[in-house]
Amino acid sequence: MLRSIQAVIFDADGTLVDSEEPGMDVLFELAQAQGLQLSREAAHQQFRGVRMADCIAWIAAQLPHVPPGFEADFMAQVRLHTDIRFRQGLLPLPGALALLQSLQLPFCVATNGPREKVELTLGLTGLRPLFGDRIFCAYEVGHFKPDPGLFLHAAQALGIAPEHCAVVEDSLPGVQAGLAAGMQVFCLHPREGLPADIAERVTFIEGLDALPPLLARG
Secondary structure (H helix, E strand, C coil): CCCCCCEEEECCECCCECCHHHHHHHHHHHHHHCCCCCCHHHHHHHHCCCCHHHHHHHHHHHCCCCCCCHHHHHHHHHHHHHHHHHHCCCCECCCHHHHHHHCCCCEEEEECCCHHHHHHHHHHCCCHHHCCCCEEEHHHHCCCCCCCHHHHHHHHHHCCCHHHEEEEECCHHHHHHHHHCCCEEEECCCCCCCCHHHHCCCEECCCHHHHHHHHHHC
């Protein structure tokens, strides 16, 4: 049974902004250029929702020869090419703008991405003014999903008990973090690909336009 929902915590990439796929494509293409043998589908499954440093460390571990300073250099290339890709055209996910404009509950963003990335993606899609100072980044808080610390920090900043917060997520690490924080999780990730014990604890939604009646009912 859904508990009373008094605040909503949104992920950014793949939840509010259509940045998850192009961002992972950049990472995949640069990894391929280094000689990584991996399909696009497998790369997306490996990288979705995972901290960038962990993605790059995983890539380095798969390569037969890694030059000194590889991870720092690769990170810089990912940031540069991702920025370029986003500026070529980035859209909010369907229903994001209307949902945020109509939402009567306190809400925020809590992302594993760095500040400059979320500022760019929300800015390019016209969502940034709706959040004010309610943007929380794992790099600043010091907790990365699936650790629940980022969501707990966001709940404290909003002044709402975790059990009365809803989390909206599209990745397994984000879903795990929301559940570990004791929050109600609305999941954009398809049921396929989630462990059964996790899938039975979340509410699946097809899109953001499905949220308002669920939030009102909770």
